[in-house]
Amino acid sequence: VEHKVLAGPFARAFPDAEFYATDRQYSFPLNLPDSFLGLPPWTRPLPESGAASDGSWGGEFDHEVLTVKPGPGSMYQDAAFFHGPSGTLLICDALFAATEEPPPILTEEPEYLRALLFHARDTPQEIVEDTPEARRRGWRRIVLLFNFFFPTSAAVADLGVGPLLNLRPYELGWGGWMPFRWKSREAEEEAFNKYSAGGSPTMLPIIQIILSRGGSGEDTLRWVEKVKRWSFKRIVPAHLDAPLAMGPEEFAETFAFIKKGRNEVRFCDQDVAFLRAAEEGPLSFSVYKSSLGVLRGQPCGP
Structure with missing residues (x-):
């Protein structure tokens, strides 16, 4: 829910602007109606692909929406936007990077x-x-x-x-x-x-868990291939450091764990232990099983 509460105030601050949101909004722990999330009644559903859009944004942007179903009652979506004139890819949650210096x-x-x-x-x-x-x-x-x-x-x-x-x-x-x-x-x-x-780019461990559930991996790889066709040279994620000097191949490498068939991360294994215990324990009812195994990290410390 906290990821969506700013969308409504933002839309109301620019009442003359067209306002889009992905079409399968899902909130956790309670899947609330869009109106409860603050989305205004004039919200438009974002088409799943720029190829299906109405030519908005002056022809400067193309986009592809990722939609996966990690569990019986849940949905996850991300949207990648390509700004052709600047060679920039805009992304929400699917990729991050962080260095020691705060933004x-x-x-x-x-x-x-x-x-x-x-x-x-x-x-x-x-x-x-x-x-x-x-x-x-x-x-x-x-x-x-x-x-x-x-x-x-x-x-x-x-x-x-x-x-x-x-x-x-x-x-x-x-x-x-x-x-x-x-x-x-x-x-x-x-x-x-x-x-x-x-x-180096990576993703939130909770996002990796989502993208490894049920048929989510195959859906994700199809989306990655669509995004790779754009000639971008930098990525601007919604969180942490930006911009990132990355092209299509580096972007695709972030999702290599799916092709490798192993749910491994470069982080300390102790740090992903809580998420691993949650997905295998209290939250196991809410997600499909993963063919990639449980999340595993690297040894750290003494």
């Missing part, structure tokens, strides 16, 4: 800078000095939490009442809530470096 927008906006310093803390009430290293530390931790929820190679979760007992007024927000502790700088740097691989 400029996070250091230019006060609210985002507060978030970097909030996550740079080692103790709940710590006031972190605003330094380049503190910003990088906060960014590393945000990336690890964003990708893995519980990056257990680098952090120890505490979901009991202990963190709540430490709450009191705190200038960076949330009462200083900290339901985990970081093991060491060395452990978190190793986990981040495994994820980042020097800024």
